[in-house]
Amino acid sequence: MARTPNPxxxxxxxxxxxxxxxVSATRCRLWLGEDHLLAVDATMTSEEYRRFYFRxxxxxxxxxxxxxxxxNWLLGFLAVITAGPFTAAYFSExxxxxxxxxxxxxxxWLVCILFNTLLGxxxxxxxxxxxxxxxxxxxxRVPAARKALARLQPLIVAAQGQATLEEFASAPWxxxxxxx
Amino acid sequence: xxPRLVAxxxxxxxxxxxxxxTGELRPCPSCRVGLQIEVFPAVLRPPxxxxxxxxxxxxxxxxxxxxxxxxxxxxCDSCGRFLxxxxxxxxxxxxxxxxxxxxxxxxxxxxKLESKRTLYDNLALAMALIPMIIVWPTIITAPITLYIAIRxxxxxxxxxxxxxxRFVVAIILALLQMGGWVAVFCGVLFSKSHH
Numbered sequence: 001m002a003r004t005p006n007p008x009x010x011x012x013x014x015x016x017x018x019x020x021x022x023v024s025a026t027r028c029r030l031w032l033g034e035d036h037l038l039a040v041d042a043t044m045t046s047e048e049y050r051r052f053y054f055r056x057x058x059x060x061x062x063x064x065x066x067x068x069x070x071x072n073w074l075l076g077f078l079a080v081i082t083a084g085p086f087t088a089a090y091f092s093e094x095x096x097x098x099x100x101x102x103x104x105x106x107x108x109w110l111v112c113i114l115f116n117t118l119l120g121x122x123x124x125x126x127x128x129x130x131x132x133x134x135x136x137x138x139x140x141r142v143p144a145a146r147k148a149l150a151r152l153q154p155l156i157v158a159a160q161g162q163a164t165l166e167e168f169a170s171a172p173w174x175x176x177x178x179x180x
Numbered sequence: 181x182x183p184r185l186v187a188x189x190x191x192x193x194x195x196x197x198x199x200x201x202t203g204e205l206r207p208c209p210s211c212r213v214g215l216q217i218e219v220f221p222a223v224l225r226p227p228x229x230x231x232x233x234x235x236x237x238x239x240x241x242x243x244x245x246x247x248x249x250x251x252x253x254x255x256c257d258s259c260g261r262f263l264x265x266x267x268x269x270x271x272x273x274x275x276x277x278x279x280x281x282x283x284x285x286x287x288x289x290x291x292k293l294e295s296k297r298t299l300y301d302n303l304a305l306a307m308a309l310i311p312m313i314i315v316w317p318t319i320i321t322a323p324i325t326l327y328i329a330i331r332x333x334x335x336x337x338x339x340x341x342x343x344x345x346r347f348v349v350a351i352i353l354a355l356l357q358m359g360g361w362v363a364v365f366c367g368v369l370f371s372k373s374h375h
Contacts, residue, residue, distance in 0.1 A: 006341040058223040064214035163221040169197040
């Protein structure tokens with residue numbers, strides 16, 4: 001019997017969702033289906049699925065966060081506390097071994113900082129439907145979120161059509177909320 | 181009416197349409213955090229009024245299977261029962277009753293309704309790998325791993341593409357562990373018989 005091809009294709013990005021007050025976490029990924037976006041939260045033994053149908057997606061919000069800067073500061077701190085003692089030992093002992101150890105540690109953390117910087121600004125991404133606003137933990141970098149959005153946009157437009165900014169601005173509920 | 185303006189995901193301030201679909205990060209007017217908002221026409225759709233189902237007014241009119249006083253509007257595409265507007269659930273162009281949806285979900289025939297699946301391949305692999313840390317439990321876990329892998333070989337796995345390599349690795353590890361224990365016992369028996 002011929003196997004039916006799987007309808008899902010992988011959408012970039014991966015992340016974790018903290019559950020149970022941060023004690024536990026699930027791995028999150030996004031997949032593109034024929035008519036919906038599938039968010040998969042995986043634990044070691046099971047997977048949970050959330051489906052966002054293209055016809056129901058109302059908005060996609062990318063919010064920049066300061067996590068990249070915090071991570072860079074943390075990595076810099078690790079560089080100082082690992083390479084620092086070797087540097088101090090080199091200046092007191094003048095042994096080349098300490099110099100190489102200091103350079104090795106410093107270089108390792110420097111590469112980590114460089115990698116973290118090159119991955120792009122960090123963000124939180126939310127998807128909104130009429131029934132819910134859901135965070136997408138797999139899209140935690142602005143470039144990855146924009147790439148995913150670029151793949152999603154034509155599919156959503158194909159399902160919903162396009163609206164102009166004037167249409168959004170003149171929507172009766174927007175006028176109503178503005179006057180509140 | 182519930183707020184329909186897209187709000188900042190940090191400070192919950194409703195955002196003006198001028199910030200929509202700009203293609204770049206723009207500061208939130210309230211908390212100044214960078215936001216990129218892409219809004220789609222679904223946001224313009226007014227919320228549906230919902231339906232209560234029409235009452236039967238004439239004798240001989242088809243009534244709903246679940247509500248004898250409501251007028252039937254459509255038959256269930258799966259079981260053929262007549263349904264009123266309340267009981268009719270439209271899914272992928274099909275009209276279904278709640279009973280068929282529930283039974284389809286339980287039997288795993290409606291993949292689009294599934295919200296959770298057990299990953300038996302991951303379970304088997306974990307069962308094969310984790311006890312190896314302290315070796316001794318493998319005498320019990322190796323046959324269990326083998327059982328899980330064989331029993332669930334054809335069970336539905338993830339809904340997204342996934343191969344069976346975890347099952348294969350788990351089976352190989354379980355067989356190696358069992359082989360190792362057989363070798364240990366044979367060695368013990370052999371040395372006892374020589375003494």
